[in-house]
Amino acid sequence: MTHHPQEHEDHDEADRTESGGEVVPLDAARRRARRADEQESDRDEDEFFDRETVAIEGTVLGPPVDPPDDAAVSYRSGNGQRRAPIIPSTLRSWRSTRSMLIWAAKDAGYVVGYHAVRTPKYVAKATLYAPVGFFRATGKLLHWATAEEGNWALRQYAADRNDPEMWLKLDRQRQRQSRWRWSVLAAVAVTALIGLLLFLFADIPTWGRLLAVALAVPLLARVGRPTDKPITDRVSEGPRYRKLTAELVRRALLSCGLSGINQAVSKDPNAISFPQEIHRDGPGHLAVVDLPFGVEAADVVARRGRLASGMRLPLDQVWPEPGDGHPGRLALWVGYEPASQMRQPAWPLLKDGKVDVFKPFPFATTPRMDTVNAALMFRNWLVGGQPGSGKTFALRLAVLAASLDPRAELRIYELKGVGDFKVLEPVCTEYGNGFDDETIARCAGMIRWLYKECEHRSKRIAHYAALGKAPENKVTLELASFKGSGLHPLIVAIDEIQELFLHPKYGKEAGEILEKVIKLGRAL
Structure with a gap:
């Protein structure tokens, strides 16, 4: 049976005429509206798509660049956020704790003594x-x-x-x-x-x-008592130590004169942020600062003088350095007192200790009183500085540490002639003191011997490498400890070496040979 929609429409018109009312079947009305929409759509498309128009597919929208946080995400311990340490940095090492306690005891003792006298x-x-x-x-x-x-x-x-x-x-x-x-x-x-x-x-x-x-x-x-007349006297006219605060750090950073910091802070006062609280760190306080975008911590370190001026503190009391994380993070350490007034702790190896020259040894301390380790093996040392800056002391400390290794052979020449290394003469294979021609000639002869020793050691290493005992083809801890190998550590120290290089007879030859020894001897 064929269905004709038009027949239904005619009957509808008749019914509407006979009854005098209007009866509208919903199905028929929907069909008419659908046909009208289709005809209108076809007409619009025909009018739009002419010879000079091109149909372009609709833009497909992808996910948002920053998707919203998912509240249903389960907890993850490694969420990338930096956690505060469980143990404060002051208590992580005995040296740091000791420095803090000593400073507190000194300050308390000073205050007690000041008031006791009065x-x-x-x-x-x-x-x-x-x-x-x-x-x-x-x-x-x-x-x-x-x-x-x-x-x-x-x-x-x-x-x-x-x-x-x-x-x-x-x-x-x-x-x-x-x-x-x-x-x-x-x-x-x-x-x-x-x-x-x-x-x-x-x-x-x-x-x-x-x-x-x-x-x-x-x-x-x-x-x-009167309000303006206290009973006790003030210990000092001004604070001997200014507590490190966020506002003080911001003011000091603005005084550095870096346009990146000043412009960012003028637009957003929170452009300088602190990822962790300012806390005690040894004999001072540490502030970790995130600088404005585009500003590197090295820029602030280069203007350390202006930074100290902004804090109204001595230069050797303010120690900025790049922090961990990114180049824009600054670690600013401010001591309780200037480094020049802080007492240097005793050398850990002064009374007791044994040194392995293949491992780092305690060499110096930072202004925070943290130990700085240094390595001797596979290193060439050149100690330089202004007159009186402690070059000889630094070299003597390294040689003293090497003398605590029973395998090490020491050869020392002190070309100033004052006997700074005289105490090490009993443990030296070769020792010279002075800047006379005879001593300089002996020093030049020792340098020639060094070059020949490099040739001898290279052959010994090749021999042990063929036997499978030198897998790295260089002197190792095992080879140096092997009796009769001839590859024991050899420490050569020359103080005031410019006296040798400037000598008219031996200077040029010594410089050329030493250049070869420096390049070859590191691994031998």
């Missing part, structure tokens, strides 16, 4: 102010008991408005508050009177009377 002056001032404090405290207690200040402003307002009824209500309220206060004051007065009678007539030990006076007199003197 004790007679403090006693005289306290004795003078104590009677004044007694009468002043009594007057304050009586004034408190009357409860005059409770609603005084309201009572005064009622009196100004000539409202006696309100004033009387407020005064009755004051009297109710005053009753229990008088009771408390009476109890305090009776207790004080009993205590005074016991102090005067009871059999109390002398130390008990002194203790009572030592407690009462300072309290009364504190109440009776």
